[in-house]
Amino acid sequence: MPGLLSSPVCLTVIWFLSWSLRPIRAQIQPDEVSGVRYAPLQSNVTLACRKSQIRTPVVWHHNNSAVLPWHKLTSDGTLVLLHVDLSTQGNYSCYDNGGLLLHSVKLRLGHRPGSLSISCRLPNHMRVRCSWVESVKTFLPAQYNAILWIESGRESKTCVVDVAQKHCDIDHPSYWSSSQTLSVQETNALGSETTYVRLPFDKLLKPNPPRSVLVTAIEGYPKKLNISWELPSSWLLHEAFPLLFHIRYRPQGSLYWSEVFSEQSPVVIFDALAGYVHQVQICARDEVNNESMWSDWTAVTLGMPWEEPAEVFLPEDPFHEDFFPSLTTMETSTTKTDDSLSPEDEGNVGLVILLVLFSVVILTTVLSLIFVVWVRQRRRNHVTKQELSSMLKMKSMPI
Amino acid sequence: MKLLLDSSSSLLFSLLLAHLPVFTSATPVPPRRPTDMDKLSNQTKNLMKLTQELLREHAFDSDVEPHRFRSLPEMSNRSANDLTNLELKPTLSQLHADLKLYEHHFEWLNRVSKKHHHPALPKLVEMIREMKSLSNLLHRQMLRVEAPRLTQATPSLPPHLPYQFDVLQSSHELLQHFKLFCDWAYRAFLILKPKVSAVQ
Numbered sequence: 001m002p003g004l005l006s007s008p009v010c011l012t013v014i015w016f017l018s019w020s021l022r023p024i025r026a027q028i029q030p031d032e033v034s035g036v037r038y039a040p041l042q043s044n045v046t047l048a049c050r051k052s053q054i055r056t057p058v059v060w061h062h063n064n065s066a067v068l069p070w071h072k073l074t075s076d077g078t079l080v081l082l083h084v085d086l087s088t089q090g091n092y093s094c095y096d097n098g099g100l101l102l103h104s105v106k107l108r109l110g111h112r113p114g115s116l117s118i119s120c121r122l123p124n125h126m127r128v129r130c131s132w133v134e135s136v137k138t139f140l141p142a143q144y145n146a147i148l149w150i151e152s153g154r155e156s157k158t159c160v161v162d163v164a165q166k167h168c169d170i171d172h173p174s175y176w177s178s179s180q181t182l183s184v185q186e187t188n189a190l191g192s193e194t195t196y197v198r199l200p201f202d203k204l205l206k207p208n209p210p211r212s213v214l215v216t217a218i219e220g221y222p223k224k225l226n227i228s229w230e231l232p233s234s235w236l237l238h239e240a241f242p243l244l245f246h247i248r249y250r251p252q253g254s255l256y257w258s259e260v261f262s263e264q265s266p267v268v269i270f271d272a273l274a275g276y277v278h279q280v281q282i283c284a285r286d287e288v289n290n291e292s293m294w295s296d297w298t299a300v301t302l303g304m305p306w307e308e309p310a311e312v313f314l315p316e317d318p319f320h321e322d323f324f325p326s327l328t329t330m331e332t333s334t335t336k337t338d339d340s341l342s343p344e345d346e347g348n349v350g351l352v353i354l355l356v357l358f359s360v361v362i363l364t365t366v367l368s369l370i371f372v373v374w375v376r377q378r379r380r381n382h383v384t385k386q387e388l389s390s391m392l393k394m395k396s397m398p399i
Numbered sequence: 400m401k402l403l404l405d406s407s408s409s410l411l412f413s414l415l416l417a418h419l420p421v422f423t424s425a426t427p428v429p430p431r432r433p434t435d436m437d438k439l440s441n442q443t444k445n446l447m448k449l450t451q452e453l454l455r456e457h458a459f460d461s462d463v464e465p466h467r468f469r470s471l472p473e474m475s476n477r478s479a480n481d482l483t484n485l486e487l488k489p490t491l492s493q494l495h496a497d498l499k500l501y502e503h504h505f506e507w508l509n510r511v512s513k514k515h516h517h518p519a520l521p522k523l524v525e526m527i528r529e530m531k532s533l534s535n536l537l538h539r540q541m542l543r544v545e546a547p548r549l550t551q552a553t554p555s556l557p558p559h560l561p562y563q564f565d566v567l568q569s570s571h572e573l574l575q576h577f578k579l580f581c582d583w584a585y586r587a588f589l590i591l592k593p594k595v596s597a598v599q
Contacts, residue, residue: 124479125479126478126479126480150475151466151475152466154475155475172478172479172480174474174475174476174477174478175477175478175479176474176475176477176579176580176582176583177474177475177579178474178572178575178576178579179466202578202579202582236479238482238483239589239590240479240482240483240586240587240589240590241479241586242589288444288447288582288585288586289582290448290451291451
């Protein structure tokens with residue numbers, strides 16, 4: 001066996017193996033080679049080449065290049081990077097004179113966390129979503145820990161964090177509790193910062209917009225539109241949570257919206273502009289709490305009132321905005337140009353007839369009363385005349 | 400002539416009678432008479448509105464929550480789920496007891512505000528009057544459905560508020576609590592309305 005070890009072939013193999021394994025041995029030391037070093041931007045960063053203070057010359061490489069950012073090199077081979085910026089980040093390796101890798105480190109630069117700008121919203125009474133934006137861009141990976149504190153810490157609930165989206169959710173919050181505070185702690189390699197925000201749930205309640213808005217014509221009524229919708233899918237479908245809906249509509253091209261409020265779908269509008277396409281939007285708010293927020297508007301839904309097939313007239317070019325000084329003017333002009341006798345007009349005629357009849361009745365009554373008063377007056381005059389004549393007769397009679 | 404007069408009067412009378420159906424049909428159908436539960440929910444909403452006004456006009460939103468009042472009705476344990484499963488009698492009794500407790504607290508606030516000449520006094524007096532009216536109405540409803548009256552908890556009230564600032568803070572705390580109570584109570588009345596009709 002010693003003979004075998006001393007053979008030139010075996011020695012060559014051992015030398016080859018030891019040479020080839022040298023860098024591998026250096027890489028498997030985790031602190032020295034595969035570590036990541038975090039440091040604040042704009043600071044001076046010191047990278048030691050080795051732990052011992054051996055004063056032998058070393059060479060540093062940045063991302064496999066001998067060109068280094070602004071730096072100074074100490075006598076023991078320590079690299080001091082001065083006033084580092086983002087371009088200074090990367091892999092730093094130090095080698096001895098023989099090209100042997102002594103140390104390698106990944107440098108990541110950034111800032112410690114600053115305060116967060118937190119905003120919360122309740123799409124219904126059973127869920128809170130809080131999202132945040134960093135006031136300081138840290139450039140470093142962070143972790144978040146979010147807790148809801150109820151009534152000055154008497155109770156707490158974990159807000160489940162989505163790190164990528166930077167938001168957290170709380171299910172079944174104590175909506176009717178008067179004091180709620182959310183704390184979000186952001187932690188990165190350089191430090192941590194906690195931001196607190198008070199959450200008045202009743203003011204943060206904001207439903208999602210209603211769904212499936214439909215605008216349909218009502219046959220026989222050229223000025224009516226039927227508007228229907230469905231509740232937001234996230235809203236609690238229960239009578240304890242009524243919603244108030246704000247509906248706005250206008251003829252396409254007009255600047256001015258008409259609006260109506262309703263607690264339920266559908267709604268019929270009576271003052272649509274005959275013959276024109278209308279834009280309709282709806283938003284919703286909790287009916288009970290008028291300090292809560294309105295949802296966003298739904299996308300514009302188009303609909304056109306009913307019109308007789310023979311009289312279909314669709315202008316190719318939708319009218320200019322200036323055409324509509326106000327909606328009232330529009331309605332007046334529509335009434336003037338519409339000669340057809342619609343069912344609505346028939347109803348109006350009926351009303352006019354009724355009013356005329358009523359006036360006739362009133363007139364008859366008044367005339368009858370005048371007549372009665374006149375007849376009575378005449379009768380009284382007649383009686384007085386008779387009395388006078390009888391008195392005169394009596395006077396003329398000899399006693 | 401008398402005959403003529405009589406006949407004209409009777410003609411007029413019959414004419415008016417003949418048009419009676421026209422007049423009656425012209426008048427709108429009278430609205431449904433509000434039930435006590437309707438009144439309860441309406442009054443609660445009104446109280447909520449008054450509270451919001453008071454908070455807007457006279458209280459201030461401080462970042463520090465003083466928590467002076469330990470005996471206010473517990474609201475943190477009430478969830479939206481609970482609202483969907485309310486029982487008639489216990490809920491009416493609890494609402495009445497809670498309302499009475501708030502009444503005591505607001506009467507105390509009224510007394511303290513008088514000492515400090517708080518500008519919200521007139522509205523506070525109106526609010527207490529509305530609260531009393533609501534609790535009386537609620538009590539009447541409880542009697543009707545035979546809901547028991549709960550034993551009144553003794554409110555623990557701060558003994559002395561030396562500064563106007565303390566009064567403002569206290570009024571903010573009380574009003575904030577009460578606003579949320581009204582929100583919850585209104586929803587509870589909405590839920591209980593059909594249940595009352597079923598009992599009666």
